[in-house]
Amino acid sequence: MHKIAKDTDFIDQTLGPIAQVDKFTGNLLEVNRMVQREGIAQPVISCINRADYMLDKYHNGSLRIRQVEVNAIASSMSAHSSTLSALHGYLFSKYDISLPNDISASIPENNSLTLVAQGIIEAFDAYNKNSAYILLVNEERSLNFSDQHIIELRVHTIRPDVKFVRRRFIDLPQLVRLGPNKELLLEDSKEIALVYFRYGYDPSNYNFDGSWKLRLLIERSRAIKCPSINFHLSGAKKFQQVLHSEKALERFLVQSDASRLVEVFCKFWSLNSEDSEINIARQLIDSDANKLVLKPQREGGGHNIFGCDIKHVVDSITDPAEQLQYILMEFINSPREHNWILLQDDANDKSRLDSADSLVSELGIFGSILADGSGVVSNKTAGYLVRSKKSGINEGGVATGYAGISNILLIDDNKLKHHYNMFYDD
Ligand code: ADP
Ligand code: MG
DSSP states (O other), X not given: OHHHHHOHHHHHHHHHHHHHHOHHHHHHHHHHHHHHHHOOOSSSEEEEEEEEEEEEEOTTSOEXXXXXXXXXXXXXXXXXXXXXXXXXXXHHHHTTOOOGGGOOEEOOOOOHHHHHHHHHHHHHHHHOOTTOEEEEEEOSSOTTHHHHHHHHHHXXXXXXXXXXXXXXXXXXXXXXXXXXXXXXXXXXXXXEEEEEESSOOSGGGGXXXXXXXXXXXXXXXXXXXXXXXXXXXXXXXXXXXXXXXHHHHTTTSOHHHHHHHHTTXXXXXXXXXXXXXXXHHHHHHHHOGGGEEEEOSOOSSSOOEETTHHXXXXXXXXXXXXXXXXXXXXXXXXXXXXXXXXXXXXXXXXXXXXXXXXXXXEEEEEEEEEEETTEEEEEEEEEEEEEEEETXXXXXXXXXXXXXXXXXXXXXXXXXXXXXXXXXXX
């Protein structure tokens, strides 16, 4: 991620054509260009990220892991996921739950919350001014407020001297300005050391006067941003497509690392009509659409197109330039687990619960990076998030109402197979 983030030419080359047709990407790119041209004022750049994976049922029935995406902004659920791991561990021992035939099982320790809190503290310390504040930027009505508050609490527990403020993005134009040395000043008197974005990843977040002027002002300031604009851009889905081959990855990695990494990547196809792959992509859309996902350059759930809808969408985009903003990705064929979920029955009666006993799961791994002008200062990974949803539901996401938070149970795979198959035989 850091290698993409600092390669402004590569970012421009890759996202430039999309910026022509997608104003949101265009605005982010423009902010990045202006900040890079002017020179970075912040002492370090920071990113708290989460890479998401699903299990894929391979043609001979064996399982392999496939990367869904990498989130570079507002990576959430670190608080709830570590609380849930602790809760499940406690319930396991309280009720003396064990698997049949004494197969040992354990819930791995989940340090996601501490990783995120420490990432925030490390970035704050890099500003080197203890009287300054951390500013958490959030939405008008936060559904995920408890995740954010628990992070604030953990930061406070580790470092009671660090001051935290939360403000809504929409209110900030009236509240912030730059000081004489590009300090980011909130309400005139509070100097901001770190801006922690839990918002600002979707075009709809910018539907107010002065929103892009505000993002530019924040990015130009000395305050450290988590993520900085270039880290934010490095999470664009287009990079997954452009870097999915070993050869392409060698721009950033030595060959041995590149070949290990591509092992978890899905196949991707370009929809660029000038690309030789376009015919393969078209054929797949016509004959095998269920094995594909079409994705625009968006975050936050609900934007992807699955199965036979892909053809309708692709056919409806007549401008070849418009097609560039989509990536076509291999569908990850997750095995259906014997498991349980209770969800609110949003489709029918909100007061009723909907349940299912056939689920698919997605594993997220949290990371925290800090880099200065000369390179990576700190790059840590710890903790996880498991989200499970009913099988057959395409979209994921807890806040969006599709999935619930779940957990990892580590078992000895070889022993378990003899006694119990946790997946349905499809
Ligand atoms: P977002 O930025 O909206 O979270 P994702 O790429 O994570 O976008 O896609 C949203 C959800 O769609 C995922 O959580 C997953 O459940 C499902 N999904 C995404 N890509 C694939 C894929 N290639 N195969 C199967 N399901 C997918
Ligand atoms: Mg996602």
